[in-house]
Amino acid sequence: MYDDYFELAGRSFRSRLIVGTGKYRDFAQTRAAVQESGAEIVTVAVRRVNITDHNKENLLDYIDGEKYTILPNTAGCYTAEEAIRTCRLARDAGVGDLVKLEVIGDPKTLFPDVAATIEAARTLIKEGFKVLPYITDDPVACLRLEEMGCAAVMPLAAPIGSGLGIRNPYNLRIIVEQAKVPVIVDAGVGTASDAAEALELGCDAVLMNTAIAGAEDPLVMARAMKLAVEAGRLAYLAGRIEPKLYATASSPLGGMIR
């Protein structure tokens, strides 16, 4: 597919789909869905180990850190401090310095706390992290995060896990137009057309978890999302026609039989 690479934090990827690993039935299904999606970047969460269950399998036994870029998140963090601690631990676990920063502001909507996200990003960037912030679809917040040195901005399409699709395509267009770092739509995608739309708008990639893991058949949906992201990207590169109100004939107007 041309020589079209997704450049992120100094690395090149073929896939523009980033997938999460939560909510699957088991690790085997997680691995199968990741494979079907074609994703090269995979998000994971950081949690306390289960100290009573010694032989518990580990996610990384199924998702090979040599093959995939592991992107730890700070999901569940409500303060900058918690998020920073989580990132430091994640880096020490040995998967590199790329982090998905999320500082949640409200448990019902899971919308980000923009001020706390900016505060955490500042410290993390100083400490050498490559920060990918989950943020509202607010062009100014995205601009501030980019100016600070974030490696990408990740505006939400709709609330996490909602499947509502792209609620504000106009804001995303503004964010894409002004951004000099990759724009990754993070959260809210429900089905394949939502993913395609994000790429058609010019976003560089899409990150999703629930849309695949929560589908009746996650493996088939993973494949659908892979194709949707590819289709959306190609449509964006191809340059779509301008929408207009009235018809334009596709067949020649002359040469009609009379």
Add this chain to the structure above:
Amino acid sequence: MTARKITIELNGEPFAIDAGVRLSDLIERLQLRPSRIAVEVNRSVVPKAQYSSVSLKQSDKVEIVNFVGGG
């Protein structure tokens, strides 16, 4: 002779260990693979190379984390 016991806080719960136990001993006792975890003692990350040089003290707060499924 029985070693003196101390209590640390491990992942938020009281946990009894012998006095003088090192972080690497604790990790071994818990049968955790160092390559799969990260450790904080009193809110500071302990790099893997230092697991065997850190001795745990009474009331130390130890957090041991790993990666789990998430978005």
